[in-house]
Amino acid sequence: MSGISLQDISKRYSGSVLAVDDIDLEIESGEFVTLVGPSGCGKTTTLRTIAGFEKPTAGTVHIGGKDVTDAPPYERNTGMVFQDFALFPHLTVHENVAYGMEADGGYTDEEIDARVAEMLELVELPGTGDRKPDQLSGGQQQRIALARALAPKPDALLLDEPLASLDKKLREQMQVELRRIQQEVGITTVFVTHNQEEALTMSDRLAVMNEGKFEQVGPPGDVYNEPETRFVADFIGTANIFDGDVTQTEDGYVSVDCGDVEVESTATRETAVGDDVSVVARPERFNFQSSTDDDRDENVFTGEVTFRRHLGSSVEYRIETAEGREVVVVRPSGLDEHEPGEQVTVSVDADNCRVVST
Amino acid sequence: MATETSTSDGGESGRAGLKQNAKYYILSYPLAWLVFVFLAPLGMLFMFSFWVHVPGTGYTAGFTLDNYARFFTSSLYVQQLWVTVELALVTAVVSLLLGYPLAYYLARIDRPWLRNVLLITIISSLWITYVIRAYAWQVILASRGILSSLGVATGILGSHQSFYPGYWGLVVGMVYVFLPFMVLSLYSSIRNLDGELLEASKNLGAGPVRTFRRVTLPLTKNGIASGTALVFILALGAYVLPRLLGTPNQRTLPVLIEQQIMSESNYPFGAAMSVLLIVVMLVFLWALIRITNVSAANIGGAEGVTGEDETSTTSGPGALSGLWSRLGGVVAATGLSRVYGSVASAVSDRVEAVDSDTRESVIGTSFRVYVAAVMLFIAAPLGIIVAVSFTPEEFLTFPPGGFSTRWYVEFFTDPAWVRSLVNSLTIAAAAALLSTSIGGILAFTLDRFDYKFGSLIGTFGVLPILVPPVIIAVAFLVFFLQIGLTGTRTGIIVAHGIFYAPLPFILITQGLSELNRTYEEAAMNLGASPVRTIRTITYPLLRANVVSGALFAFILSLNEYIIAWLLSLFLVKTIPIQIFNQLRYSYPPTIAAASTVFILLTVVVMTAINRLSGGIWE
Ligand SMILES: Nc1ncnc2c1ncn2[C@@H]1O[C@H](COP(=O)(O)OP(=O)(O)O)[C@@H](O)[C@H]1O
Ligand SMILES: [Mg+2]
Numbered sequence: 001m002s003g004i005s006l007q008d009i010s011k012r013y014s015g016s017v018l019a020v021d022d023i024d025l026e027i028e029s030g031e032f033v034t035l036v037g038p039s040g041c042g043k044t045t046t047l048r049t050i051a052g053f054e055k056p057t058a059g060t061v062h063i064g065g066k067d068v069t070d071a072p073p074y075e076r077n078t079g080m081v082f083q084d085f086a087l088f089p090h091l092t093v094h095e096n097v098a099y100g101m102e103a104d105g106g107y108t109d110e111e112i113d114a115r116v117a118e119m120l121e122l123v124e125l126p127g128t129g130d131r132k133p134d135q136l137s138g139g140q141q142q143r144i145a146l147a148r149a150l151a152p153k154p155d156a157l158l159l160d161e162p163l164a165s166l167d168k169k170l171r172e173q174m175q176v177e178l179r180r181i182q183q184e185v186g187i188t189t190v191f192v193t194h195n196q197e198e199a200l201t202m203s204d205r206l207a208v209m210n211e212g213k214f215e216q217v218g219p220p221g222d223v224y225n226e227p228e229t230r231f232v233a234d235f236i237g238t239a240n241i242f243d244g245d246v247t248q249t250e251d252g253y254v255s256v257d258c259g260d261v262e263v264e265s266t267a268t269r270e271t272a273v274g275d276d277v278s279v280v281a282r283p284e285r286f287n288f289q290s291s292t293d294d295d296r297d298e299n300v301f302t303g304e305v306t307f308r309r310h311l312g313s314s315v316e317y318r319i320e321t322a323e324g325r326e327v328v329v330v331r332p333s334g335l336d337e338h339e340p341g342e343q344v345t346v347s348v349d350a351d352n353c354r355v356v357s358t
Numbered sequence: 359m360a361t362e363t364s365t366s367d368g369g370e371s372g373r374a375g376l377k378q379n380a381k382y383y384i385l386s387y388p389l390a391w392l393v394f395v396f397l398a399p400l401g402m403l404f405m406f407s408f409w410v411h412v413p414g415t416g417y418t419a420g421f422t423l424d425n426y427a428r429f430f431t432s433s434l435y436v437q438q439l440w441v442t443v444e445l446a447l448v449t450a451v452v453s454l455l456l457g458y459p460l461a462y463y464l465a466r467i468d469r470p471w472l473r474n475v476l477l478i479t480i481i482s483s484l485w486i487t488y489v490i491r492a493y494a495w496q497v498i499l500a501s502r503g504i505l506s507s508l509g510v511a512t513g514i515l516g517s518h519q520s521f522y523p524g525y526w527g528l529v530v531g532m533v534y535v536f537l538p539f540m541v542l543s544l545y546s547s548i549r550n551l552d553g554e555l556l557e558a559s560k561n562l563g564a565g566p567v568r569t570f571r572r573v574t575l576p577l578t579k580n581g582i583a584s585g586t587a588l589v590f591i592l593a594l595g596a597y598v599l600p601r602l603l604g605t606p607n608q609r610t611l612p613v614l615i616e617q618q619i620m621s622e623s624n625y626p627f628g629a630a631m632s633v634l635l636i637v638v639m640l641v642f643l644w645a646l647i648r649i650t651n652v653s654a655a656n657i658g659g660a661e662g663v664t665g666e667d668e669t670s671t672t673s674g675p676g677a678l679s680g681l682w683s684r685l686g687g688v689v690a691a692t693g694l695s696r697v698y699g700s701v702a703s704a705v706s707d708r709v710e711a712v713d714s715d716t717r718e719s720v721i722g723t724s725f726r727v728y729v730a731a732v733m734l735f736i737a738a739p740l741g742i743i744v745a746v747s748f749t750p751e752e753f754l755t756f757p758p759g760g761f762s763t764r765w766y767v768e769f770f771t772d773p774a775w776v777r778s779l780v781n782s783l784t785i786a787a788a789a790a791l792l793s794t795s796i797g798g799i800l801a802f803t804l805d806r807f808d809y810k811f812g813s814l815i816g817t818f819g820v821l822p823i824l825v826p827p828v829i830i831a832v833a834f835l836v837f838f839l840q841i842g843l844t845g846t847r848t849g850i851i852v853a854h855g856i857f858y859a860p861l862p863f864i865l866i867t868q869g870l871s872e873l874n875r876t877y878e879e880a881a882m883n884l885g886a887s888p889v890r891t892i893r894t895i896t897y898p899l900l901r902a903n904v905v906s907g908a909l910f911a912f913i914l915s916l917n918e919y920i921i922a923w924l925l926s927l928f929l930v931k932t933i934p935i936q937i938f939n940q941l942r943y944s945y946p947p948t949i950a951a952a953s954t955v956f957i958l959l960t961v962v963v964m965t966a967i968n969r970l971s972g973g974i975w976e
Contacts, residue, residue: 051879051883053879072882073879073882073883074882074883074884074885074886074887074888075885076883077885078883079883079884080879080880080883082876082879082880084874084876086874086876086877086879086880088877088880088881088895089877089899090898090899099881099884099886099894100884100885103881103884103885103886103887103890104885148880148884149883149884152884152885
């Protein structure tokens, strides 16, 4: 098994679009890394550069320590799962899964048959070898595409939005399944998605991409709880974001004037008075306040509940302040219920807020 | 679309994994054929038209304008030029009037099986050699032929009478032969029409006649224009029909050209007339485009509706259909649609008085009767050939006085017929392979690589089929005279191979444009080299298109007469040549048997193509 290393990769298409802008990424052997970001941010281009379908304008690609920047796709030994699966329609499932080993030429027929059977077992579709792809359901095609990619024992598994065309239920099931298989095989994996939930649930690490650059790379918990940029905070999960400029810094705390409110936050980054920054507070960090325990004056918002929805284990509220700002609050279910139309006061600890770059 | 990327990067990024120069090596194969074996003969034809005819020995190189002068100073030749143009125009107009209702019916019926049967009938007859189809009309129009016999039997005619050779017999034959092209052009254009538009019009209270005149007709102008132009050009180059159904007064330019070559051995004069025929065609096309540009403004938005779909193919066919759709306004200019419009409104005035239910049903019924009659006109002649092939008698009579297969026995045992059949099949098979190799490789290279003059080369790839066959024939004849290929099967194979290369080219280009490139990427990702990818993925996915292209070329070569005839120099006989020759002297029913075998062969191959492509006609 082997890792992947991208160094200073840029890709400019023959027009003028700089699709990937000088990115670096070290992926360890066996690691599951997700590239996540909005559509058009350069995820596919990055993945295709690893697979060898695109030649980077600058930078190098190493797979398993070997420089493959100039190697054609068929000499890279990666296994790719395409968004529309791309199962060869004129070949049976068996022939599809065997294709890579046959192209390799180093396997006997018995080895190929055994490996195909093993792969079909792995994806829990034994006995489907004689079918044609169009005789399979979407979820089954997905598994076969995975089996086909894994059969020739690639150094890395590359997946480009493989679950996007599945319905929600199947998608969630496949997320678990995919992760199980990946861990069972122990293969280095690069997964591409624009779905942040998917990225959070599946990955060892995720790389949040925006306009061809990495905004932040790290484990899901870190990225969610400690976003470094406004974009990451906004894109990953739900966030209350307060844009303003720094009025005061003192003892590891920062005060930010947002026009309608003054917000206090832990100083999670170096700032000076006058800097434009954003303060981020996740909705579940907020508390409701009864008018009696009016013990605090920082980060307090009073307003009307405009919207409420139950999320199962929690309840989401949207509260509109007199100044017209909307605050999203998520509370454990059954703890403190408030009705739409009710006047409430919520607050969040400065320790639960973060200062990020705008 | 992300998958398009590396086409623009050329070989560099390695989609096809081929080195930079490879794209020129591969292109050189089809290009060499097109330049050296298609352009060169045409160039030589042009040159020949200035050479000097030497009675007895042939010709010598030189420069003279005598050949052209001879044409224009003879009132006979100039008059025949007018006859040629007039005949083509009449054929086009009559085909349009007959074809529109049929095409409309085909596009609108909701019984798929019936549509398929009718389309297969129309399309099958399209490929059958003009020789057999002219022969069918001889059988119908001759004295003691079907029409005459029917007339006498019903007492309409006092005595037997021949309806051919003659002007109207010829027009009937020409319309019969070219009507399918018109119907198919119109059909695809009417099919593209949005059914909801018609519904909307009906909703707004427009009757069927009004809907037709205000909505259907304007929106199908493109089909009308391209069908008319196509039939006009085909009719202009027709040789067999005027030769077999016309009198000496209807010797069209192609007939005169053949005569100069085969009877007078006056190659320079034949070449000069060929050049003139091309000039007439170009002038016509130029005029059409000019008129179109003028009237394009009037047509406005309606143009786009049908034009879009046609031009969506790649450079080559796109350029062609672009040309066709630019002819869009011509019809408005020539007033054809006005003819239709006034007929329609006359009908509508006449029936206005009656209540609307009766009106609809009267229109509906007469429409169906009309369609059935046109369909009969298309299908019956070949049916008659099949029927008379089973006559037990020595001469063709109608109705046949019994049933016998003796003429089939005759056909399959007569060495002359069998030799022609073998020749025909050999030439067609080899020509199909050649066409497919030229057209296929050209399609592949233009799809996969970027060339400076890519779209120009693509247009070049469809050019051969646009040249009238009689001109191809003369061009190749003068070319082969220089390199000693006249009178050989190889010569005919090469000429057919080039002439029909556009069919595989168009079909394979279309297949490639519909091919999902991700399959190829998936194969390469799994470690398949470019060659392996093409062999195991690209080709199998394109096979239906490749084989259909080859079969089209096969069937066309099989049925081709004039090129084979001129290049044979009396030495090689194919089935169409053999039938034609026999028609000059006598009418043994063997001809009918041979024709039937040929028709059957054609229908079988066409059905195979249809199966293969999963309903290519749709
Ligand atoms: N073949 C191409 N030619 C030109 N621009 C392209 C091509 N492919 C992608 N792009 C552009 O590059 C940018 C990144 O695209 P892509 O990598 O497909 O993004 P993602 O997969 O994140 O949606 C987009 O702006 C896109 O329009
Ligand atoms: Mg993408």
